Amino acid sequence: MFKKILIANRGEIALRVIRTCNEMGIKSVAVYSDVDRKSPFVYSAYEAYALGGKTSQESYLQWQKILDIAKNCGAEAIHPGYGFMSENAEFAEAVEKAGMVFIGPKAESIRTMGNKTAARTLMIANKVPTVPGTEDAITDSSEAQKVARKIGYPVLVKAAAGGGGKGMRLVEKDEDFIEAVEGAAREAKAAFNDDAVYIEKFVEEPRHIEFQILADKHGNVVHLGERECSIQRRHQKVIEEAPSSLLDDDLRKKMGEAAINTAKACNYQNAGTIEFLVDKNRNFYFLEMNTRLQVEHPVTEMVNGLDLVEEQIHIAAGEKLRIKQSSLKFWGHAFECRLYAEDPDNNWAPSPGVIEFLNPADGPGIREDSGVTMGSEISLYYDPMISKLCAWGQDRKQAMERMKRALREYQIGGIKTSIPFLIRVFEHPKFQSGDFTTKFIEEYTDSLFSEPQEFSEIAALAAILGQMEEKKKVTLNTPNSGSSKKSNWKTVHRRNAL
């Protein structure tokens, strides 16, 4: 087993890997940007090395620097987390060349599955169902439009090197096509330095269901059941759950087998996720494979009791899978909510700032994977996710009630968050009954982003009494009260008069 692992990532996922390293008696090494110097993952690690820089490009994407640190500190393996270098085949190769182990798949698998068109071709060859669309990436938008017309609208425009919803556009009408392709290409160029896109048929009433797999270096592959990630906004997952309310044992078995076939087709090793779309007739289609640990892996852990990071490390160390498909057990239901720093006053745009107060949710069945603490700054430079809040229950209803309770309990000050919106989702009858598609948020935008009726009078009273508190403070600070502070009386009353 490894004695020392470097984590080439930041925030909650770096902390998540460090925790497992600590449990396994492995020394963890953090690397950090100037912005992250005070982050919990830095002081939680056994060793920490500065990368310098602020932006991702200046820090966590400086992989030569990361490799040098790993070699110099004696790390035997590198865990890439998700994002950044996790799906960079060159980096995986360079790690192995430098005599260390990349905790993830072989570079060849990353390359194959990272190129969406190559992955589709491989799936078609291996009889895994795929969505109709272009076989190859397209750089000429008028050429792409011809293909879109041939397939028939609605179509999805997706970045060939894409992921995380970047470089993706849904086009419903021919006249919107060119602008959508240009937008997707721009976003893809900025995010992945590759503006190639491909077109595929948009599946109607789709549900996004993915299967977690583990594969060792000895040809053994198991799937750990599914996660439903249909609740998405701006093509980013917002809420995930395991198991899916849609699948029955028969469909689960078929999709699980397809997931295992996918992993075998690309000689996969380590943890990976095969994403499928399931249409209104319960047909499923291969969407893509994520060749890394996923953000939403905790919901799988909560229903099967495994530690996926620990399994990743055992596999990377060359051990055989410690679990068999037949011996896997699942119990209960789990949800994950991604809490984002978002400003409802600004069309829910990302909202950076400093966390002035934090008292996360707790209690029965709650797990929080967070990379922040009181005083942490949600910076402009990285993703605005604050934390992943998970709830487990004996069944879907109990898990849902626990999540609602936890969201209402979560106390955070100084920044605006997506919590009010998440509460609306969990209160929505369609979500509660499991009757939703990936368009859920679009379909119910008005009610999900509205102000509720309940508690509105409490809010009104709080504002009035809060204002009175302010005025009292000002009164106490007038010169006549003996205070040395300058009077705010005029300022306050002028402001009130505006």
Next chain:
Amino acid sequence: MKIFANTKNNEFHYEWVDENGENYLAKDGKRLDVELVPLGEGRFSLIKDNMAFMVNISNNEDGYHVRVVGDLFHVTVEDERTRQVKELVKAASGSKGEKTIKAPIPGLVVKIQSAVGEVVKEGEGLLILEAMKMENIIKAPFDCEIVEVSVSEADTVTQNQALIKIKGVE
């Protein structure tokens, strides 16, 4: 003194009573049993008719952001005098005057979707701003005409930088 609190969906009327040096809040002539106790960091414990709530209050230029057990409310508070002043100002400037749309967040202007003189409907995109790794569409807050565009595509903008000036249309 009459006092009004507006949330997005409701308006509440109260009286702020000063009786022999003691101040309290009343509704329809009846004293309200309500108490707000500060806990620090903008957090308060509010008890109304023995019903207990945790609330967070923060100010912004448009009023108050109040979180009640996770739900968020925008509340504006006015007394009779401020309401009268506001109405006079509103009457003088027409129903929806000019408004400057500012950058909610530092970022890169990737596309300007509207031109000076163009009339756009509420909710339509004005420009696309890339920030924190995502493209964000800045939308029209109401039906309006574009008065001025202060930025160009590929400009890097700072937080609160003026982007577009709009004027309400009936």
